[in-house]
Amino acid sequence: MRRKFIPLLIILALLLGALGCALLSRPSLQSDTVEESVINEASGLASSIRTPGLLYTHNDSGGEASVYVLNKRALMPARIDLKGISNRDWEDIATGVDPRDGQPYVFVGDIGDNNAKYPSAFIYRFAEPEILDTLITVAKIDRIEFTYEDGPRDAEALFADPRSGDLYVISKREENCGIYRLAYPQSYDKANVARRVGTLPYSWVTAADISPSGNRILVKTYSKIFCYKRGKKQSVAESLAGKPKEMPYKLEEQGEAIAFDEHGKGYFTISERLGDTPVELYYYK
DSSP: OHHHHHHHHHHHHHHHHHHGGGGGSSOOEEEEEOOOTTOOSEEEEEEOSSSTTEEEEEEOTTOOSEEEEEETTSOOOEEEEETTOOOSOOOEEEEEEOTTTOOEEEEEEEOOOTTSOOSOEEEEEEEOOOOOSSEEEEOOOEEEEEEETTOOOOEEEEEEOTTTOOEEEEESSSSSOEEEEEOSSOOSSSOEEEEEEEEOSSOOEEEEEEOTTSSEEEEEESSOEEEEEOOTTOOHHHHHTSOOEEEOOOOOTTEEEEEEOTTSSOEEEEEOOBTTBOOEEEEEO
């Protein structure tokens, strides 16, 4: 009897993998209010690799040089202060494993530039800490300085490719947003050059994330979320050149962040605080 069921299980597994974004197309929605007043302009979101079930977020321009840790019900068990750097305009956050040492890292994107005036942008990398206290200070931080090959621009989307270690930034304000690649390994001693590897047929990209296996990519604008399937041999640029599936999204007044959950089966968004409107963490699962 066992021999009859094994092929069926294999076929089912292959079918589920092929469906890709379709598996996320009808999620249930969980909504929780972020009560911590310190989180008021949440502009980035990423799932922890080291501590599954926790999320990282931060405020944007002028905020503290701090990363706030949230659980899936929007409670904040810890804060991570980054020593020796500032928040010029942090716009996104990502997590990824370094292919060389196999360790998980957090990447904070100081990539906002509303007037496209800064000659360089920065991504700050630090090793994911154990969340053993309510206040954690990180002093060892790698600074990835970079320039765009076609000049300064505003950006709010950052993710780390788990297959290659490459970092990707997507610009925000062009009619067709640019996709930029910072090839692995990135330099911490001199400025890197972000190469344009593609464009998206829409504008106002505010966030992006890639699934833990690298087989799906989410791109968020103010009003929509798109999911791109990625084949085993496809590059990120090839995937983002394909036709996406539009995903469910409860419109937020100022929604600028998105993250896959730790399994890549659901996704989170978070809003900014506007007037009396509270910060909400939404979980599509």
